[in-house]
Amino acid sequence: MLPDGAERQPTDWTVFFLNQTPFNTIKPVLALDNAESKDTSEEGARMLYGINLVRTKLDKTARRGAIVKAMAIVTRYPFLQIFKPVLLLALDDYFMNPSQDCLARLFDAVNEMDFSTMPVLTRYEKLIMRNTERQDVMIGRGDDYSNYPDPGTATQHTVNLPPTTTPRPGHRPSNSTDSRVSFEDNAHMRAKRDRESATRNGGESFKSASGVRSPTSPSDASFSLDGSAVWVGDESGLDQMGFVATASAASASSSSVSSVAGRGRRSTDASSSSSHGAYGRGGESAPSLAGASAASSALKDSHFYHTAINYNEHQLPVKVPLSTFPEEVGEGSLTMLCTTFSPAITTMSGPLHPHLHTNGALTPPVIVLFNALITGKRIIFLGHHKLAENVSNHVLAACALGSGCGVVLRGFIKRAFPYATLINREEWESIPGYIAGVTNPIFETAGSWDLLCDIGTNRIVVSKDIHLNHPASWSSSNPLIMRTGTVKAEGSIGSEEEAVRVPTKEGGSTQKPEFAGRPDSADNVFIEDVLGAIASHYSEAHVRAKFTEYVIRFVRVAARYEEDLLGSTTISWPTMLYTERPGEKPRLGSGAYFVDDATCARDLAVNATRIEAWRRTECYKLFQIDWKHFVATNPIQGFDLSHQLSRLRFAKSMSDGEAELIFRTIAEKLRSYDEVTELLAWLPPHLHGLQPLSFGLFHQHENVRELAVDLLNELRGYPIGVQFLQMLNHFQRYAYVRQAHAKEQRAKDSNSLSIPHSAFMVRTPSNRSESSLGGG
Incomplete structure (x- = not known):
C-alpha cells in the first residue's frame, strides 16, 4: 500500500490481489453470494481485487517533512476503477480526522451501493455489447424504459416492411436463472405513456418502444421494433440519437446516406406507402431535430449500469461496466x-x-x-x-x-x-x-x-x-x-x-x-x-x-496443429471439409479456416514453436476445460458456426449446395434469443456485422435468397437483431427490404400476378413507376 518513492509523488494508485497465492491468502475468505458467483470459476470466485490510493501531503512539522497515508478497497468485482472517487473523498477525510470512523463510513457507503437491478449478461451478450459503440445497445436492461427517450422520434422516415411476429423475448433487467423476459412486459406501460403523450399533443400517435402500436397507428404494414426501423431513406435523425455504427460499417452507411440524400430520395418502399412516414397519417410532421438532440442528451449509455455511492452526504454517480x-x-x-x-x-x-x-x-x-x-x-x-x-x-x-x-x-x-x-x-x-x-x-x-x-x-x-x-x-x-x-x-x-x-x-x-x-x-x-x-x-x-x-485465431490454428501432429484436438472442432456425395446427406465443414493450403502450411510453421510451448502451460489446460464447457452449453449446437461465417467471408469459391446448406442450417438454429445473441456475437461491427449473411441476398439461386431473407426476418424479431440490421449499408438494406416485400406479397396473394423469380418489382415514390431489378 506504500509503494517505493511514494513520498516523492503527491498521489499514486496501485492494484493488488488477495487469495491468489499461499502467501497472500486471507482466511476466512470474504463471504460470496452463491447467486452472484454461480457463473464464475472457482478461482475467480475466491479472488479478491484491491485498489489502493496513497497520498503525500507536505508538512514541515512532520519528522520527514511530509505525511504519507494510504487507503484501499478490496472487492470481488474486477471493475476496480468505479471506487476511485469515493476513495479520494475518504482519504481526504482520513487526513483531517485519522480515525476508524472514516473507514466505517467508507465501508458502509460502498456496501450500500445498489446492485439489485444490475443485469447479469451472458457471455455472448457481453461480446455484443463490448463490440458496438451504440449507446442504446440492449437498452432497458437495468433501467425503466421511461429513463430513455423514445428512439422512434429520431428519424422522420422508415421503411415499410410486412408485419413480423411479436418481438421475441429479450433479457430480464435483473439477475435471474432463466436470463430471459419478454419485451412485452413493458409494452403496456409504454403504450399507456404514449397514449398520454398523444393526448397532450392533440392526438398525435407514435409507436411504442416495444413495437406494440397505439390504436391509431398509421399503417399496419409499417415495420417498427423497439421504436427503430431498418432505414433506407433519409437518416439525418439517426446521428442525433447516437445510433451510429462503428468502424467500417458506419463509414459505409454514412456514405450511402449522403449519396442517396443528395438525390433527394427520402425513403424507399416496395409498396409505395412510404409517403405516410412513421409519424401518422397525412404526412404529419415529425418532431424537430432540436428536440431529438435534447432527448439524446438524456440518453444513458447502456454499456454501463448506473448507480451511486452515498458517502458522507455526497451522492457520487457510478457507471459499472456490464461487459467485463x-x-x-x-x-x-x-x-x-x-x-x-x-x-x-x-x-x-x-x-x-x-x-x-x-x-x-x-x-x-x-x-x-x-x-x-x-x-x-x-x-x-x-x-x-x-x-x-x-x-x-x-x-x-x-x-x-x-x-x-x-x-x-x-x-x-x-x-x-x-x-x-x-x-x-x-x-x-x-x-x-x-x-x-x-x-x-x-x-x-x-x-x-x-x-x-x-x-x-x-x-x-x-x-x-x-x-x-x-x-x-x-x-x-x-x-x-x-x-x-x-x-x-x-x-x-x-x-x-x-x-x-x-x-x-x-x-x-x-x-x-x-x-x-x-x-x-x-x-x-x-x-x-x-x-x-x-x-x-x-x-x-x-x-x-x-x-x-x-x-481466437491463434487457438484455432493451434487446434489444427494438434490434429496434424496427434491426429485429434481437444480445444476446437475437428477439421473437415464440406462433403456432398450422391445418396448421402451433405455435411458442413468445421475447424480452422484457411484460404488455401499454402496459407495453412505457412501459418502452422510460423506458430508451431509457440503452440508447442503453450501446450505445456496451465493456460492450455484451463482452455481445454473451457472448450469442453463451451461445447456442452453453447446455445447453437451441432455445427461450427465460426467456420461457416469464415467461409462466407473469405472463400474464393463455394458450391451452391454448400451455400444453401449454410444458410439453411443457421436459419433453422435461430429459434431463441440465446441462439440469436450467439450468432450476432460472431458478427461484430468491426468485421462488417451482418455483411456475410447479406451475401445470400444476391445469390444466383432463389433458394439461397429465400433462406437469407428468412434468416434476416428471424433476426428482425428481436430488438438486438434490428440494431444489427440497421448497421447494414444502404445497398444491403434495400435488397433485404424489397425481397422481404416480394416474399410477403407472394404469400399473401398467391392468385395475383406472380412476381418472376429472376426479378423484384420496385415502386419508387418519385415516379410511381415499376422497374425490374434482375438477379436479386
Whole structure:
C-alpha cells in the first residue's frame, strides 16, 4: 500500500490481489453470494481485487517533512476503477480526522451501493455489447424504459416492411436463472405513456418502444421494433440519437446516406406507402431535430449500469461496466501498451528464442510480449521514477493481451502482481510465469526474469539465460517443425528448421544463422493495422476487439496443429471439409479456416514453436476445460458456426449446395434469443456485422435468397437483431427490404400476378413507376 518513492509523488494508485497465492491468502475468505458467483470459476470466485490510493501531503512539522497515508478497497468485482472517487473523498477525510470512523463510513457507503437491478449478461451478450459503440445497445436492461427517450422520434422516415411476429423475448433487467423476459412486459406501460403523450399533443400517435402500436397507428404494414426501423431513406435523425455504427460499417452507411440524400430520395418502399412516414397519417410532421438532440442528451449509455455511492452526504454517480470478463481488471489499456512498445520507438535486445521470436528479429515487440505471456515466461514491467499506477496498468493490460481481453484464455490474473516490492519478493518470484510491475531498478540487475519491459525507456530485454531456463527441445517425431523446405518453397520464411534452430549453450558447430524474419509476416501486418487504428483515434474497445480476434485465431490454428501432429484436438472442432456425395446427406465443414493450403502450411510453421510451448502451460489446460464447457452449453449446437461465417467471408469459391446448406442450417438454429445473441456475437461491427449473411441476398439461386431473407426476418424479431440490421449499408438494406416485400406479397396473394423469380418489382415514390431489378 506504500509503494517505493511514494513520498516523492503527491498521489499514486496501485492494484493488488488477495487469495491468489499461499502467501497472500486471507482466511476466512470474504463471504460470496452463491447467486452472484454461480457463473464464475472457482478461482475467480475466491479472488479478491484491491485498489489502493496513497497520498503525500507536505508538512514541515512532520519528522520527514511530509505525511504519507494510504487507503484501499478490496472487492470481488474486477471493475476496480468505479471506487476511485469515493476513495479520494475518504482519504481526504482520513487526513483531517485519522480515525476508524472514516473507514466505517467508507465501508458502509460502498456496501450500500445498489446492485439489485444490475443485469447479469451472458457471455455472448457481453461480446455484443463490448463490440458496438451504440449507446442504446440492449437498452432497458437495468433501467425503466421511461429513463430513455423514445428512439422512434429520431428519424422522420422508415421503411415499410410486412408485419413480423411479436418481438421475441429479450433479457430480464435483473439477475435471474432463466436470463430471459419478454419485451412485452413493458409494452403496456409504454403504450399507456404514449397514449398520454398523444393526448397532450392533440392526438398525435407514435409507436411504442416495444413495437406494440397505439390504436391509431398509421399503417399496419409499417415495420417498427423497439421504436427503430431498418432505414433506407433519409437518416439525418439517426446521428442525433447516437445510433451510429462503428468502424467500417458506419463509414459505409454514412456514405450511402449522403449519396442517396443528395438525390433527394427520402425513403424507399416496395409498396409505395412510404409517403405516410412513421409519424401518422397525412404526412404529419415529425418532431424537430432540436428536440431529438435534447432527448439524446438524456440518453444513458447502456454499456454501463448506473448507480451511486452515498458517502458522507455526497451522492457520487457510478457507471459499472456490464461487459467485463474476469481477466479484465482495472483500467489497463491495450492502446497504451501498444503505444509504449510500438516498433518505431522500442529497443529490443537479448538472444532470439523460438518461443518469443516467431518472426525472428523482425517480430514486433507486442507480439514478443504476447508470446512470452502465453508460453508462461517470467515477465517484469519496470518503471523507474514512474508512478506505481503506470506499471500496474501495464501489467493489467498485459493480462488482457494474453487472454484475448478475457474472452478466450484465462490464468493470467492468477499469476499477475500489478505492483510488487522487495517485501515477499521470494514468494512472488517463485510463482511460475509471474507477471509483475516494479519501480525499483534492483529487479533488473537481479536477473530473475525471462523478459524485461521497461516502460520508462521503451526497452524490451530478453534474458541472456533464456535458453538455459527454457530450452527449445522438440521431438524428432514432430513433422511440422523438423521437416524442411516446405515453407521456403512457398516463399515464406526461409526454412522451418532455421525458424526454430537456436544457439546451443556450447556454441556447437550445428548452430545455424539466426532467422531474420519477414517484414510482411501476418503478425507484422496485424500490428501495423492496430497501430494504424490507434493513430486514427479508434477507441480502446476497437483495439481490444482486434486482439480478441487475434487470440481466437491463434487457438484455432493451434487446434489444427494438434490434429496434424496427434491426429485429434481437444480445444476446437475437428477439421473437415464440406462433403456432398450422391445418396448421402451433405455435411458442413468445421475447424480452422484457411484460404488455401499454402496459407495453412505457412501459418502452422510460423506458430508451431509457440503452440508447442503453450501446450505445456496451465493456460492450455484451463482452455481445454473451457472448450469442453463451451461445447456442452453453447446455445447453437451441432455445427461450427465460426467456420461457416469464415467461409462466407473469405472463400474464393463455394458450391451452391454448400451455400444453401449454410444458410439453411443457421436459419433453422435461430429459434431463441440465446441462439440469436450467439450468432450476432460472431458478427461484430468491426468485421462488417451482418455483411456475410447479406451475401445470400444476391445469390444466383432463389433458394439461397429465400433462406437469407428468412434468416434476416428471424433476426428482425428481436430488438438486438434490428440494431444489427440497421448497421447494414444502404445497398444491403434495400435488397433485404424489397425481397422481404416480394416474399410477403407472394404469400399473401398467391392468385395475383406472380412476381418472376429472376426479378423484384420496385415502386419508387418519385415516379410511381415499376422497374425490374434482375438477379436479386
